[in-house]
Amino acid sequence: RLFNPREVNMLLSGGDQDVDVEDLRAHTRYSGGFSETSRAVTLFWEVLKELTKQEKRSFLKFVTSCSRAPLLGFKHLHHPQY
Numbered sequence: 001r002l003f004n005p006r007e008v009n010m011l012l013s014g015g016d017q018d019v020d021v022e023d024l025r026a027h028t029r030y031s032g033g034f035s036e037t038s039r040a041v042t043l044f045w046e047v048l049k050e051l052t053k054q055e056k057r058s059f060l061k062f063v064t065s066c067s068r069a070p071l072l073g074f075k076h077l078h079h080p081q082y
Contacts, residue, residue, distance in 0.1 A: 011071065019069050021049050027074040043053035 061067040070076045
């Protein structure tokens with residue numbers, strides 16, 4: 001047997017670690033006139049960093065439909081092109 005059920009879940013859904021806010025920030029694209037230096041965006045990242053592990057996971061579930069970060073980092077999270 002190669003993997004137990006917990007290990008398969010981790011491979012498919014990501015680990016149980018805290019959300020890496022800096023990795024998410026580094027791989028975020030802005031639109032609608034916003035940029036990384038916009039006041040609202042700056043405040044958003046400050047607030048996100050202060051959230052608890054569970055709150056960050058709830059936020060991630062809200063925006064991605066999954067409460068876990070991609071196993072290989074947010075660089076590998078792709079959004080649909082509209």
